[in-house]
Structure formats: C-alpha cells, structure tokens
Amino acid sequence: xxxxxxxxxxxxxxxxxxxxxxxxxxxxxxxxxxxxxxxxxxxxxxxxxxxxxxxxxxxxxxxxxxxxxxxxxxxxxxxxxxxxxxxxxxxxxxxxxxxxxxxxxxxxxxxxxxxxxxxxxxxxxxxxxxxxxxxxxxxxxxxxxxxxxxxxxxxxxxxxxxxxxxxxxxxxxxxxxxxxxxxxxxxxxxxxxxxxxxxxxxxxxxxxxxxxxxxxxxxxxxxxxxxxxxxxxxxxxxxxxxxxxxxxx
Numbered sequence: 001x002x003x004x005x006x007x008x009x010x011x012x013x014x015x016x017x018x019x020x021x022x023x024x025x026x027x028x029x030x031x032x033x034x035x036x037x038x039x040x041x042x043x044x045x046x047x048x049x050x051x052x053x054x055x056x057x058x059x060x061x062x063x064x065x066x067x068x069x070x071x072x073x074x075x076x077x078x079x080x081x082x083x084x085x086x087x088x089x090x091x092x093x094x095x096x097x098x099x100x101x102x103x104x105x106x107x108x109x110x111x112x113x114x115x116x117x118x119x120x121x122x123x124x125x126x127x128x129x130x131x132x133x134x135x136x137x138x139x140x141x142x143x144x145x146x147x148x149x150x151x152x153x154x155x156x157x158x159x160x161x162x163x164x165x166x167x168x169x170x171x172x173x174x175x176x177x178x179x180x181x182x183x184x185x186x187x188x189x190x191x192x193x194x195x196x197x198x199x200x201x202x203x204x205x206x207x208x209x210x211x212x213x214x215x216x217x218x219x220x221x222x223x224x225x226x227x228x229x230x231x232x233x234x235x236x237x238x239x240x241x242x243x244x245x246x247x248x249x
Contacts (some may be wrong), residue, residue: 002052002111003031003070009053009100016071016098025057028114034105038129042137043106056084057096058115064091064216071098073105075140079153079221084109084136084161086217088124089210109136131207138200142193154225155181155189157218159201164215167205174198174205185225187214 001022005013008071010037014020032052054073061067065087068078081097093116097108109132113124139156158181163169170178175198182189189197 004051030111075104161218
C-alpha cells in the first residue's frame with residue numbers, strides 16, 4: 001500500500017483489488033522517497049510527483065507464470081509489468097496494480113518487487129530493481145513512439161529470450177536482434193528506438209539476473225503475441241525487406 005493514500009483513496013484501492021480490508025495480509029508501505037530512489041534516473045521528477053499512490057496486491061500461485069491485472073492504470077500495461085517483473089526474478093505470482101484514480105502506475109513496480117521480497121523471502125538487489133525500472137520505462141517510451149505498446153513489449157520479450165539463450169551476445173548482435181524482432185513484428189523502428197532498446201538490454205546483460213526465469217517468462221509472454229508476428233503487416237514488411245535484398249543483387 002502506498003504511504004500517501006487518504007482513507008477514502010485506500011478504501012477505493014482495496015475495493016478495486018477485491019478485498020474489504022488488509023486483515024490477514026502482510027502490508028508493505030511504499031514511500032514517495034523510495035519511488036524517487038529508483039525512478040529518478042528514468043522519469044522526470046514532475047512525472048513521479050510528490051505522493052506515492054499506486055498500490056499492489058500480490059498473491060503466490062503454483063507454477064512460474066506471472067499474471068497481472070491493472071485498475072485505474074493508464075500508462076503501464078500488463079505486458080510491461082510482466083516483462084519487468086520477470087527481469088526482477090518474480091515468478092509464480094498473481095499481481096493486481098490499482099490506483100485510487102487514473103495514474104501512470106510506473107511507481108507500482110517498486111511496490112510489487114518489495115511485496116514479492118516479503119512473500120518469497122528473497123532479496124532483489126538494487127541493481128536488478130533499477131534494470132527492471134529501466135526496462136519498464138524504455139518499453140513505454142518506445143511503445144508511445146511507434147504507436148503500439150504491445151509490439152514494443154513483444155520486441156523486448158523476444159530479444160530477452162535471445163539473451164537468455166546467449167548471454168554473451170555482443171552489442172552489435174543485440175542491435176541486430178532488436179531490428180530482427182521489430183521486422184518480425186511489422187515495426188519500422190527508428191534508429192533512436194533501436195538504440196534505446198539495445199542500450200537497455202545491454203544494461204540487463206550486465207545485471208545479476210536470473211536468466212532461466214527470464215527465458216521461462218519470455219516464452220510465456222510471447223505466447224500472447226503470436227498474432228503480432230503472423231500479422232499481414234509483419235508479413236508485408238518482411239516481403240518488402242526481401243524485395244530490397246533482391247534489388248541489391
């Protein structure tokens with residue numbers, strides 16, 4: 001639960017989470033200063049604000065999959081959370097992110113990781129938390145730039161799976177993998193977008209991440225994106241690429 005909720009806002013959040021009170025739950029409080037600690041490097045101070053408002057309910061579940069539901073969250077998507085939480089080492093969890101009114105939800109990632117630490121007894125390093133925040137914000141920015149957040153999520157998940165299979169990929173290989181994933185998704189990414197995603201993934205590569213968990217989660221996430229990679233738009237972009245190659249011969 002975020003520290004700056006009024007009693008009325010807290011009641012709204014609990015209702016959205018489907019619970020009437022926090023009785024029987026371990027309650028972790030997230031402060032605005034903690035949000036700034038992890039987010040300041042990636043999001044402007046004004047966007048983070050001066051109050052901690054987005055809250056999270058996390059429940060342990062059998063298996064490895066992460067299921068995410070959002071309520072009153074207008075920027076971060078469920079896929080963005082799933083990708084970033086997989087990077088943080090989260091698995092086997094049902095997650096509900098809720099705001100008392102429409103908010104971006106970027107700060108909720110910190111609360112989810114804190115709650116997961118309490119639930120699992122595992123500690124997530126600051127380095128890994130920052131990598132997860134970097135991934136969340138970069139995916140959101142690229143999604144806005146290309147006009148399709150789901151495709152941005154799919155591109156990131158695809159290259160993360162590649163990295164899990166080959167953690168020693170060079171910087172140029174990561175860039176090429178990003179371009180390939182974008183082409184498969186039917187996205188004509190700008191060089192700036194390619195650079196931003198590549199640099200974020202290079203930072204992940206240098207973090208102490210559980211790549212086995214990343215691979216399992218990426219495979220699960222990509223199941224939801226089969227239609228993206230088989231779309232007419234994606235096939236059309238691939239055909240245009242082949243024609244361009246032929247023109248060089």
